[in-house]
Amino acid sequence: MKLATLRIGENSTTAALAVGTDGYLLLSAPNVGDLLARPDWKAFVTAAAAAGDSAVVPAGAATLAALLPTAGKVICCGLNYADHILEMGRELPDYPTLFAKYADTLVGAGDSIEVHGSESVDWEAELAVVVGATLTRASDDEAAAAIAGYAVSNDVSMRDWQNRTLQWFQGKAFDATTPLGPVLVTADEFPAGHGFEVRGWVNGELVQHGNTGTLVFGPARLLSYISQFTTLRAGDVVLTGTPGGVGMGRKPPRFLNDGDILSTEIDGIGRLENQIRIHQGAGTGH
Amino acid sequence: MKLATLRIGENSTTAALAVGTDGYLLLSAPNVGDLLARPDWKAFVTAAAAAGDSAVVPAGAATLAALLPTAGKVICCGLNYADHILEMGRELPDYPTLFAKYADTLVGAGDSIEVHGSESVDWEAELAVVVGATLTRASDDEAAAAIAGYAVSNDVSMRDWQNRTLQWFQGKAFDATTPLGPVLVTADEFPAGHGFEVRGWVNGELVQHGNTGTLVFGPARLLSYISQFTTLRAGDVVLTGTPGGVGMGRKPPRFLNDGDILSTEIDGIGRLENQIRIHQGAGTGH
Numbered sequence: 001m002k003l004a005t006l007r008i009g010e011n012s013t014t015a016a017l018a019v020g021t022d023g024y025l026l027l028s029a030p031n032v033g034d035l036l037a038r039p040d041w042k043a044f045v046t047a048a049a050a051a052g053d054s055a056v057v058p059a060g061a062a063t064l065a066a067l068l069p070t071a072g073k074v075i076c077c078g079l080n081y082a083d084h085i086l087e088m089g090r091e092l093p094d095y096p097t098l099f100a101k102y103a104d105t106l107v108g109a110g111d112s113i114e115v116h117g118s119e120s121v122d123w124e125a126e127l128a129v130v131v132g133a134t135l136t137r138a139s140d141d142e143a144a145a146a147i148a149g150y151a152v153s154n155d156v157s158m159r160d161w162q163n164r165t166l167q168w169f170q171g172k173a174f175d176a177t178t179p180l181g182p183v184l185v186t187a188d189e190f191p192a193g194h195g196f197e198v199r200g201w202v203n204g205e206l207v208q209h210g211n212t213g214t215l216v217f218g219p220a221r222l223l224s225y226i227s228q229f230t231t232l233r234a235g236d237v238v239l240t241g242t243p244g245g246v247g248m249g250r251k252p253p254r255f256l257n258d259g260d261i262l263s264t265e266i267d268g269i270g271r272l273e274n275q276i277r278i279h280q281g282a283g284t285g286h
Numbered sequence: 287m288k289l290a291t292l293r294i295g296e297n298s299t300t301a302a303l304a305v306g307t308d309g310y311l312l313l314s315a316p317n318v319g320d321l322l323a324r325p326d327w328k329a330f331v332t333a334a335a336a337a338g339d340s341a342v343v344p345a346g347a348a349t350l351a352a353l354l355p356t357a358g359k360v361i362c363c364g365l366n367y368a369d370h371i372l373e374m375g376r377e378l379p380d381y382p383t384l385f386a387k388y389a390d391t392l393v394g395a396g397d398s399i400e401v402h403g404s405e406s407v408d409w410e411a412e413l414a415v416v417v418g419a420t421l422t423r424a425s426d427d428e429a430a431a432a433i434a435g436y437a438v439s440n441d442v443s444m445r446d447w448q449n450r451t452l453q454w455f456q457g458k459a460f461d462a463t464t465p466l467g468p469v470l471v472t473a474d475e476f477p478a479g480h481g482f483e484v485r486g487w488v489n490g491e492l493v494q495h496g497n498t499g500t501l502v503f504g505p506a507r508l509l510s511y512i513s514q515f516t517t518l519r520a521g522d523v524v525l526t527g528t529p530g531g532v533g534m535g536r537k538p539p540r541f542l543n544d545g546d547i548l549s550t551e552i553d554g555i556g557r558l559e560n561q562i563r564i565h566q567g568a569g570t571g572h
Contacts, residue, residue: 073388102359102514117514138341165383168453174515228403229460230390253336
């Protein structure tokens with residue numbers, strides 16, 4: 001099944017089930033994260049679909065909000081694509097490089113990304129893994145069983161801020177700059193060990209392409225590893241890293257301009273399309 | 287005024303106002319973070335104290351919970367004490383080194399700190415700044431006016447995990463390892479530019495001593511800087527960095543042992559006293 005968080009009105013959202021290509025069946029939960037917090041979420045959605053008495057919104061009439069607007073944890077992995085690491089002449093890491101961001105970073109699949117005060121806005125197309133149950137010091141098998149599903153994300157990064165210090169957080173945690181969506185596709189729709197094709201475009205030009213089959217630390221391994229030090233809960237999300245082709249790695253470096261269209265797609269899940277808006281001079285922080 | 291979050295029963299807490307040295311006046315909010323989310327929190331507490339019809343719990347009968355158990359953001363600054371940076375032969379930084387953790391890291395002022403799977407647990411005595419109002423791209427003056435108050439913290443760090451990769455997050459984000467308390471002392475009790483004496487002890491031996499007057503980035507500057515990229519809200523907390531004397535910096539390095547007592551004190555605020563408990567071999571993550 002495919003689950004989405006739809007905007008209704010100005011400040012409200014609802015969870016919904018994608019019904020074919022036609023539309024969304026509204027579910028009585030404010031967003032997908034709250035839905036996943038129900039231990040019976042699968043049965044709950046199945047029953048709602050079978051009853052068929054909920055409103056169906058045509059896909060064209062629905063606006064997608066951030067999939068998990070209230071995620072407790074948004075944990076990201078860097079340096080995770082083996083082919084990209086090896087082509088850069090580096091050795092494969094023994095441990096995942098992890099950093100944290102907050103749910104304030106998240107926006108919807110079609111939202112514009114409004115950046116204040118950065119002049120080097122870069123792209124990082126990524127597979128997002130959504131947690132479906134509580135994990136504390138879990139094994140890989142326990143972690144695999146707790147994956148609710150997958151979504152598409154782009155860990156849009158403000159490289160000037162990221163490179164001001166050794167810690168990446170400040171360049172990664174700008175509010176409303178990380179699109180997450182368009183839907184969560186439940187894990188049962190993919191065979192174990194399935195590799196996802198991840199692609200990113202800028203104004204229609206393909207700039208990134210990788211397959212999560214080459215991840216050094218796959219989804220279950222990442223969730224297990226993180227759960228050794230912090231509890232993961234339903235609705236938390238882990239971004240699995242980005243393949244080669246980011247703007248910072250080009251010669252000369254290339255960054256996003258005001259008005260650019262950033263597209264991110266994963267086969268079997270869907271596509272994000274976000275316009276970049278860059279606002280300068282507003283802040284007093286630098 | 288001094289505000290605390292007290293444990294009542296197994297899984298419940300309440301905000302409270304410290305009344306002299308005698309006890310705590312219970313306030314109708316589940317914790318200090320929720321209290322600060324009321325725009326009228328100061329008037330609310332003042333009115334409750336004046337009414338005097340709430341229960342007063344003797345200090346000896348109250349157990350302190352993490353001051354802000356549901357903080358939306360716990361943002362930490364590293365490398366911030368000028369005297370320590372200069373004595374290490376480094377240059378003063380142009381920008382604060384920031385990293386994030388989650389509220390799951392927080393414990394109360396007298397709680398034991400249960401560490402699973404680390405063999406190099408280190409101390410970092412710190413002043414915590416508690417946010418009292420929403421800040422988005424705020425000036426230093428706006429940030430100063432939005433400081434609710436100050437508390438004591440210890441950014442207990444698992445150095446083995448911290449040094450596995452370039453990003454510190456995984457060594458800093460262990461659940462239930464960051465004591466925060468014992469109380470929030472409101473900002474009006476300190477003059478502008480006040481420097482706090484920060485001290486840390488291990489089993490009664492003084493191991494750290496600094497004064498926040500030597501911070502490169504003071505409380506208001508840090509809040510303003512962070513608010514340029516992410517919104518800070520009432521109940522969020524910023525840890526301002528630690529002075530010299532951490533275990534990792536000693537020759538040879540020195541780490542905490544199972545059973546050690548870690549004490550952290552700031553003049554005018556109070557003292558944390560936490561026993562370290564180290565559990566090995568439980569995890570599968572390494």
